[in-house]
Amino acid sequence: MGSCCYGAFSASSHLSVTDFSRGFKSPKLPCLSKRQERWFARPQGAPKISAYYGLRTPPYKLDALEPHMSRRTLETHWGGHHRNYVEGLNKQLEKNQLLYGCTLDELVKVTYNNGNPSPEFNNAAQVWNHDFFWESMQPGGGSMPILGVLQQIEKDFGSFTNFREKFVEAALTLFGSGWVWLVLKREERRLAVIKTSNAICPLVWDDIPIISLDMWEHAYYLDYKNDKGKYVNVFMNHLVSWNVAMARMARAEAFVNLGEPKIPIA
Amino acid sequence: MALRSVLSRKGLGLGFAQLRGLQTFSLPDLPYAYGALEPAISGEIMQLHHQKHHQAYITNYNKALEQLQDAVAKGDSAAVVKLQSAIKFNGGGHINHSIFWKNLTPVHEGGGEPPKGSLGWAIDTHFGSLETLVQKINSEAAALQGSGWVWLGLDKELKKLVVETTANQDPLVTKGPNLVPLLGIDVWEHAYYLQYKNVRPDYLKNIWKVINWHYANEVYEKESE
Numbered sequence: 001m002g003s004c005c006y007g008a009f010s011a012s013s014h015l016s017v018t019d020f021s022r023g024f025k026s027p028k029l030p031c032l033s034k035r036q037e038r039w040f041a042r043p044q045g046a047p048k049i050s051a052y053y054g055l056r057t058p059p060y061k062l063d064a065l066e067p068h069m070s071r072r073t074l075e076t077h078w079g080g081h082h083r084n085y086v087e088g089l090n091k092q093l094e095k096n097q098l099l100y101g102c103t104l105d106e107l108v109k110v111t112y113n114n115g116n117p118s119p120e121f122n123n124a125a126q127v128w129n130h131d132f133f134w135e136s137m138q139p140g141g142g143s144m145p146i147l148g149v150l151q152q153i154e155k156d157f158g159s160f161t162n163f164r165e166k167f168v169e170a171a172l173t174l175f176g177s178g179w180v181w182l183v184l185k186r187e188e189r190r191l192a193v194i195k196t197s198n199a200i201c202p203l204v205w206d207d208i209p210i211i212s213l214d215m216w217e218h219a220y221y222l223d224y225k226n227d228k229g230k231y232v233n234v235f236m237n238h239l240v241s242w243n244v245a246m247a248r249m250a251r252a253e254a255f256v257n258l259g260e261p262k263i264p265i266a
Numbered sequence: 267m268a269l270r271s272v273l274s275r276k277g278l279g280l281g282f283a284q285l286r287g288l289q290t291f292s293l294p295d296l297p298y299a300y301g302a303l304e305p306a307i308s309g310e311i312m313q314l315h316h317q318k319h320h321q322a323y324i325t326n327y328n329k330a331l332e333q334l335q336d337a338v339a340k341g342d343s344a345a346v347v348k349l350q351s352a353i354k355f356n357g358g359g360h361i362n363h364s365i366f367w368k369n370l371t372p373v374h375e376g377g378g379e380p381p382k383g384s385l386g387w388a389i390d391t392h393f394g395s396l397e398t399l400v401q402k403i404n405s406e407a408a409a410l411q412g413s414g415w416v417w418l419g420l421d422k423e424l425k426k427l428v429v430e431t432t433a434n435q436d437p438l439v440t441k442g443p444n445l446v447p448l449l450g451i452d453v454w455e456h457a458y459y460l461q462y463k464n465v466r467p468d469y470l471k472n473i474w475k476v477i478n479w480h481y482a483n484e485v486y487e488k489e490s491e
Binding site: 076080081084122175176177178197198199216217218221222225226 | 319351411454455456459464
């Protein structure tokens with residue numbers, strides 16, 4: 001499932017669910033098979049191949065999240081920061097053909113290199129993180145999850161209120177730049193709230209993210225200046241997409257045996 | 267103890283008040299008006315940066331110190347160790363920003379004027395020229411991922427100038443116990459976002475117009491004795 005491409009059609013990172021189908025074993029293996037690598041060792045004069053990723057647009061118009069997240073923020077955050085990460089990644093990939101043939105998820109894990117990240121990690125992870133973040137929100141979002149997601153949250157946190165408190169607390173106690181996540185931990189088979197620094201995402205520990213919140217200052221400064229608390233509460237009340245969370249959980253259930261309760265697809 | 271040396275350190279303008287035997291800290295005044303650094307740094311940013319961000323670091327630093335005092339008194343080692351990251355972050359934020367305000371000065375008070383005296387000579391010796399130094403600092407600052415600071419420091423032991431970056435609010439001393447900060451540039455997004463948005467290089471280009479080399483030279487001369 002490579003993402004090499006040659007023309008104007010851009011391969012972009014994955015959809016609203018992360019790609020677990022590869023059963024990723026060792027992050028040290030390059031993404032190409034031996035046969036593919038031989039094919040890459042072309043003779044001189046052969047046309048140069050480049051693979052690149054494209055900038056995915058959020059699944060809503062840039063002003064659709066007003067007044068909770070302004071069009072100006074989306075334009076700068078998505079059109080500036082996110083775009084720079086994509087372009088930076090593509091420039092780095094031009095020089096490093098070993099990384100061809102990966103999906104974006106695989107690229108993040110390979111470049112993380114078990115805690116000793118290569119230079120491409122920052123760009124790859126931030127592209128992935130931002131794709132995931134835009135999809136974690138929707139116009140008219142917020143309020144509460146329903147059905148299986150709610151049941152799982154109540155099982156793992158006691159109540160939705162408790163989960164919300166933990167999520168907000170994590171966001172407000174993050175030092176520096178980073179992200180807050182609701183993840184499904186594979187080993188422990190339960191949901192958890194975690195915070196990560198800079199570009200790190202739970203994919204590198206093979207956990208399954210369900211929802212994320214960008215706590216880098218650029219995500220909220222234009223709208224809320226230094227009022228982080230307001231930003232986080234607005235996200236929980238008006239922006240977070242529990243629909244997407246439900247879809248992600250449903251998919252995750254195929255890989256993690258949660259036992260009861262079942263997560264029905266609404 | 268490290269805490270005591272921080273509290274007794276003069277010349278940083280750290281205001282403090284007595285409270286239950288614990289010295290607490292208060293927000294130092296800026297030596298210039300909020301709008302005085304325009305157009306390099308907007309008055310809006312200066313006000314938010316000083317009154318909200320720096321104040322928040324001080325408030326949380328005082329709180330952490332109070333909790334630390336309690337934990338030490340009770341002999342609660344787990345709590346003492348747990349508080350270290352909050353102290354490093356908020357205390358570092360206070361230290362760094364106190365230096366930062368002194369590193370800036372309005373143009374009409376010498377902001378941007380190249381360093382003369384021994385610091386100017388040292389820069390030419392170690393880096394070749396001021397332009398080279400500025401370029402080096404700017405490229406390290408632009409490449410910094412996430413939040414942090416970029417510093418021009420003096421290594422007191424090796425007697426040379428260094429350019430270093432620190433992450434989050436780590437003070438320069440975390441990169442080497444003999445390092446003294448001469449100039450620090452805040453590259454947290456809150457330092458420039460409202461004006462420059464994601465174009466950090468523009469902020470870095472313009473901030474040199476209000477850098478207070480006079481202060482840096484003073485510190486250099488004092489620490490080089």
